[in-house]
Amino acid sequence: MSQWHPQPDQLVEFAAGTCHTGMSVAISVHLHYCTQCRTALSELESTSAVLFEQQSAVPVTDSAFEQLMQRIQREPEVEPVVEPVNNRFPKALSTLLPASLDDLDWRQPMKNLRVSHLMTDESGMIIGLHHMKAGARVPNHYHRGEEISVVLEGGFSDQLGSYGAGDFILRTPDDTHSPQTDAHEDCLMLSVVAAPVKLTGALGWLLNPFLKA
């Protein structure tokens, strides 16, 4: 059971489907590890459903049902569901991954840290993986925007706590920290960060280790 969770209002937005994709993927991965948050989500979805059922119904066009049945006749086959080739992680993340993590485009901004950029979402949040070697320490740094990390394998600690698989860690621009990986195991993390606003120029795209050149 993980110890660090999304904020209640973040879970509310997840349930309502109003948060950006990066946040949704991070919360979805956390939920895979956290029964407590899955219970809360189930209640939030029930709440949404009650509000949904209590709306004033708006009539649909008369032919709507007929049209639908014609469409079902026309397209009887369900499109095959594309299953992710990687089954090591929760589905929301696995769909973004190749069969082996070695096939990802890794960059190495520091000796003990590798990062890979998976996608940029509609709000400009960058979804990526961080891989830190066992016993590695990342120098003290602060974040330009929000940074969400969800531990996938291994663990690390910083000034604010220690974290293991499934933990959902939110860092705001005011936080500075210097994460240290557990001594005996590499740490793999999902990370969701705001694109660095101050580095959006041509040079910035080259400098930021997360962005594909």
Added chain:
Amino acid sequence: MSAANVISILSSKKARTMTQTSQTADDWADLLEAVARRQDTKAFEALFKHFGPLIKAFALSSGLHSQGDHLPEELVQDVMLAIWRKSASYDRRKAAPSTWIFTIARNQRIDMLRRLNKYRADVSADAIWDLESDTELFGEIRQSRIQDKVKSGLYDLPVDQRQVMAKVFLEDKSHQEVADEMKLPLGTVKSRVRLAMKKMKLSLEALDL
């Protein structure tokens, strides 16, 4: 469709009686299972008649029509088609019928909005909300108890909390967007939702450590 409409429904005694005398969650679950087992079109039509107009209301309150007049009807079609196709995966021990249908409507809305914004989604809404729930936790009885608790809890909420709940949960708006629209501080919107959840004695507050 505004939050005000939702609220007038919520607070009307008549509506309360209507929901009690109309079909129960069990009936809808039976119909979904009939669709799954024998592709029962009569059962499907009954589901369509009830949920189609609710999905359309949901599309309108989400502002879909502002991006195209045909979109609310299109969402109804997409959601009902998904219900037809996924009915075999409906499990009444895991979710009340309206909860299951709400989650499909939410996911279809997300995918539709992405298509409209020409945003190439590498990850579909169904992949994100693909959560294998533990049946021992979310049993059928627990599901209907939660819904009952929410229903009675909503009637007892003050108007300002109910209004915020309807906006945050249905109108495709973040807390920040609701705050901007209602000219309220963000913290007020968040605390109204939390207070409401607390009054309904839902466990979300347990997370607020």
